[in-house]
Every structure is written in C-alpha cells, then in structure tokens.
Amino acid sequence: MRVIAIDGPAGSGKSTVARALAKHLGLKYLDTGAMYRAVAFAVLRAGGDPDDAESTTATARLVDLDIGLERVMVDGVDATVEIRGPEVSRAVSAVAANPEVRKELVSRQREWAVRQGGGVLEGRDIGTVVFPDAELKVYLTADPEERARRRAKEVTDLDYEQVAADIARRDALDTTRAADPLVEAADATVVDTTGLGIDEVVATITALLDEGASS
Numbered sequence: 704m705r706v707i708a709i710d711g712p713a714g715s716g717k718s719t720v721a722r723a724l725a726k727h728l729g730l731k732y733l734d735t736g737a738m739y740r741a742v743a744f745a746v747l748r749a750g751g752d753p754d755d756a757e758s759t760t761a762t763a764r765l766v767d768l769d770i771g772l773e774r775v776m777v778d779g780v781d782a783t784v785e786i787r788g789p790e791v792s793r794a795v796s797a798v799a800a801n802p803e804v805r806k807e808l809v810s811r812q813r814e815w816a817v818r819q820g821g822g823v824l825e826g827r828d829i830g831t832v833v834f835p836d837a838e839l840k841v842y843l844t845a846d847p848e849e850r851a852r853r854r855a856k857e858v859t860d861l862d863y864e865q866v867a868a869d870i871a872r873r874d875a876l877d878t879t880r881a882a883d884p885l886v887e888a889a890d891a892t893v894v895d896t897t898g899l900g901i902d903e904v905v906a907t908i909t910a911l912l913d914e915g916a917s918s
C-alpha cells in the first residue's frame with residue numbers, strides 16, 4: 704500500500720500540493736483537516752459546545768462523513784462552504800485537541816487508506832501518528848505572512864489581519880496541545896514553500912519519491 708504523508712501548519716500549501724501530487728501519482732487524496740472541521744460543524748449544528756469533551760466525542764463516533772474532492776457531506780448535509788467559515792475555524796481547535804475524537808478520526812483515516820489501496824493524506828499528524836511507515840513524509844512550511852496571505856485569498860470574506868491572527872492562534876494551539884501536537888516527524892523532509900509555485904513543490908516531492916525508489 705502506497706501512502707504519502709503531507710503535514711504542516713495552516714496555509715503552508717498542503718491542500719493544493721497534496722491534491723496535485725495525488726493526481727500526478729494516480730492516488731486518492733484525503734484532507735484530514737476537513738474531517739476535524741466536519742466534526743466541529745456537526746457539533747455546532749446540533750447546538751453543542753465543542754469544549755464539552757464527552758458530547759463532542761459522541762458526535763465524532765456517530766457522525767457520517769463523506770470527504771470528497773469537491774464536496775464535504777456531514778450526515779447527508781453539504782457542509783463544503785461552512786467548514787471553511789469563521790465559526791467552524793474557531794471551534795475546530797478544541798475538537799482537534801480532544802484525544803478521543805483523534806482516536807476515532809485516525810482509525811477512520813487508516814480504514815480509508817486500506818479501502819483505497821493507499822493514498823496521499825494531508826494533515827498535522829499523518830507521518831507521526833496515522834502512518835508512521837508512510838513511503839514518504841513531507842513537512843511543508845512557509846513564512847507566516849505568506850501563509851496568512853494564502854488563506855485570506857482562499858476565504859474571500861476575511862481580511863488579512865483577521866486571518867493572520869487566526870493562523871497565529873491556531874498554530875499556537877496546534878503545536879502546544881497535549882494530544883498529537885503538530886511536530887515534524889524525525890524522518891520527514893521539510894519543504895519550505897515560500898515563494899514557490901505548486902508545480903515546483905510537486906516536482907520537489909516527486910524527486911524525493913524517485914530518490915527513495917532508487918535507494
């Protein structure tokens with residue numbers, strides 16, 4: 704089973720790069736951040752409190768998730784737009800810090816990869832927790848200013864200052880939480896995407912795969 708792990712902070716270019724790489728390699732693609740966002744969406748939709756660990760865990764275990772390339776369905780409801788919105792973005796850190804939620808989603812991610820016969824998975828803990836034996840682990844980074852610029856462009860109703868503050872807040876929460884914090888796997892290759900185009904990053908990763916295949 705061929706698994707490629709793409710980890711890194713918000714705005715590092717993970718989604719764009721992982722999608723393009725999956726297409727290039729003929730593999731399926733899974734955005735695991737969308738899964739945490741989808742659980743946050745389900746909690747908010749039910750009128751729940753994302754900080755209430757018990758009910759959030761129950762929601763994570765029961766929720767029906769369909770994470771597609773173009774569409775994210777949560778219990779049969781199209782949540783593609785909402786999961787990127789400010790309410791879910793605020794709620795998602797608490798959801799992602801919940802160890803029981805993580806256990807549930809990690810197990811769904813592993814099942815997904817087995818079902819698909821491998822894939823490109825992007826997130827924060829793919830190389831460290833979900834697939835420590837991945838064929839290749841890439842940790843993408845970029846300057847915080849560039850990351851905020853990219854995110855601000857993605858979500859049209861947000862301004863740069865807001866996005867920069869939100870990214871800084873989420874970086875801090877993601878890297879300091881007790882459960883599977885965002886860290887580079889010891890054997891990950893760090894690729895700084897500041898000033899690089901998608902094609903350049905995909906070419907860099909493809910070269911890493913070729914190196915691995917020939918060594």
Ligand code: DC
Nearest residue numbers: 713735736739795796799826827828
């Ligand atoms: O990549 P993103 O911004 O869509 O991720 C949303 C949140 O989920 C973010 O706070 C980090 C968290 N996350 C995580 O903890 N583990 C993952 N594998 C993916 C995302």
